[in-house]
Amino acid sequence: QCCWFVRDMTFPDQCQLIFLRFSYQTAEQAFRHILNMVDYSKYVMKPLLGEKYVHSGEVVKLPLNFVRQLSLKVQQERPELRCDKVMDTFSGCGLCLPNLTQLPLYHLRDHRPPICVEIKPKCGFLPFSRHITKECKRKVCRFCMHQHYKATNGKWKRLSRYCPLNLFSGSKQRMYVALKNLLEEPQNNLKIFKGGELIFSCKDDAKQQPELNDLIQHLRPYFPHSNGIYNSQQPGKAVLNEFIQVICSALLSGGDSNRSGEPRKVHLSESRPHCEASPFPRDLLRNGNHGLPKDSVLAKVLQVQMLDNLDIEGIYPLYKRVEQYLEEFPKERNRLQIDGPYNESFMDTVKNCPTEDDGSVEYAVGKVHQYRVAMTAKDCSIMITFAPCEEDEEHQLNLEKPRFTYSISILDLDPKPYEGIPHQYKLDTKIVNYYLRSMQAPPPSSLYKERQECTLLFHAV
Ligand SMILES: O=P(O)(O)O[C@@H]1[C@@H](OP(=O)(O)O)[C@H](OP(=O)(O)O)[C@H](O)[C@H](OP(=O)(O)O)[C@H]1OP(=O)(O)O
């Protein structure tokens, strides 16, 4: 089943679209831009992240009258946070994608529609570049530092306890904590859909808290045995426990097994594996070096994020080298593929960039390309869609009970603009400075949502 799709909304119908919000001088330019996006997804992100996770979509032409009507409808229903965004109603170009909140070929054998969990995990490692000048960047992750800046500038009213390093740790306990923290304070990092309809996300009114009890009611039919067998005092919590475990299993599944049947693990991070801003018992952190299964969606995303091995502090001088060169030789912009095309040759530069700086513009361009690709992976989302399945179905999550069929995709794989690098450099400084300042005067505890006691219950998975 597909639907008309426009950013934060879904419209049940026959097909699915995302409209661009950029404004162009000509429809031709808009068409070329959207084609560029599809090529980037197809020739760069898909080979890096894996065929099975990426859906590149198809550029389509639409009647302008239809686009205008749709734009009016969207504008009325847009969440307040996104009211600064507008749809392109002039070019008539759109991107047609499968509806990832539904399962392909899932015909409602069961009365329970698919549940889809969308996670925007953000950067899952601590930078290890020698170019870093602020020591705190080696100890506290960008997401946790950024929370303080976002709270100060009013993007969010409360701080999130979610830490990407816990999610990407490969440790079930730390992943559990990360997902629990996302449920407590979803911000723009967690959305949940049921049958394609959004049922859980951050509230439009940032002061309001998302309703966990409503979510539990939605999920209860999917985990019927949690209602009584264990934890009979708190069946709601048992439902959430099981739900989190299903998400963890999906995030760790990869289908790649060595001879013993255990998934092969990769240890990607060269930096310390935990963030000092995320309180987690030391003994649990010491308890084994987990790593992620090689083909898991988290390993794929982290691997691409780590193409940023110089950090913005190392990239900015290289960007300036490129800028200086382009000032002298403006026609070289095309040869160096600064604005695409995103094809095999662009991908070659990303993959085969030398490790040592030889002072050339080619080295600088290669590192800048790698950085931009890593930025896409730091801002993408993962969608896990699952539904109850029958015993003999493929792609089952390896849980004793209940059984789910599932599909995992990575979305929002737009190229990040080359011109955005100076902004990234300034933002990095601001984030660090706000963090250091807020550490001198620690934030009032009211900035955090009150902690709810939540028992960790583990099943064999
Ligand atoms: O810079 P960040 O880490 O704040 O990420 C931006 C996101 O903010 P977040 O921190 O996830 O709330 C930001 O998310 P929102 O639109 O604010 O939900 C965008 O994804 C932005 O990308 P773009 O500039 O629209 O292509 C993102 O910008 P990029 O840095 O990825 O270009």
Ligand SMILES: Nc1ncnc2c1ncn2[C@@H]1O[C@H](COP(=O)(O)OP(=O)(O)OP(=O)(O)O)[C@@H](O)[C@H]1O
């Ligand atoms: N193929 C899809 N199927 C179902 N829902 C989707 C699909 N693509 C996107 N969405 C939903 O729409 C939201 C916005 O999509 P997306 O982030 O790709 O748009 P964007 O314009 O690039 O946004 P941003 O400015 O935040 O990067 C996603 O967070 C997701 O909830």
